[in-house]
Amino acid sequence: MDALEALRTRRSVRTYEERPVSKEDLETLVDCGRLAATARNAQPWEFIVVTEEDGLRGLAKLADNGKFIADAAACIGVFCEDSDYYLEDGCAATQNILVAARALGLASCWVAGDKKPYAEKVCALLGVPAGYKLVSLIALGYSSETPNPVKRPLEDVIHWQHFTGA
């Protein structure tokens, strides 16, 4: 699958089969995350790959809109050292991982982290040192679900030279 197809067909998927994701694929995902654009080339990120049931269940318990993490094959926590652009950098890395997952035939869903009341508890659960912020939790697995949420059409969102049609 080429990059454009992966970008165009990626969707958030929240049900997963009981099939593990290989270590090699998980390493590929983190590799794609670490290569994301990052302000001033700061690369403030750290990625925690959780595959054990206890850890997945613990994360699911904390994330109020991420209960499905309990059924995922893996979850990657994206953390960034607190810095001027930690959120933009961590989001860029997260999106890279979602698109790479699609390219590998994996289902994924971004689960909110930054600003959530449970963010510090997630850090504590995973042993993250002080000074780091949770940006996202990425649930991963194989799935036959193919969600098709409504997307705003291109002609509605594209503007040439100046903002038109408001």
Ligand SMILES: Cc1cc2nc3c(=O)[nH]c(=O)nc-3n(C[C@H](O)[C@H](O)[C@H](O)COP(=O)(O)O)c2cc1C
């Ligand atoms: C910052 C951010 C936080 C999100 N948090 C959650 C979440 O906590 N739980 C969830 O099920 N989906 C979450 N999502 C996924 C969105 O619901 C999803 O991207 C949106 O509905 C569009 O669907 P799509 O990803 O299939 O295009 C989040 C997405 C973003 C970008």
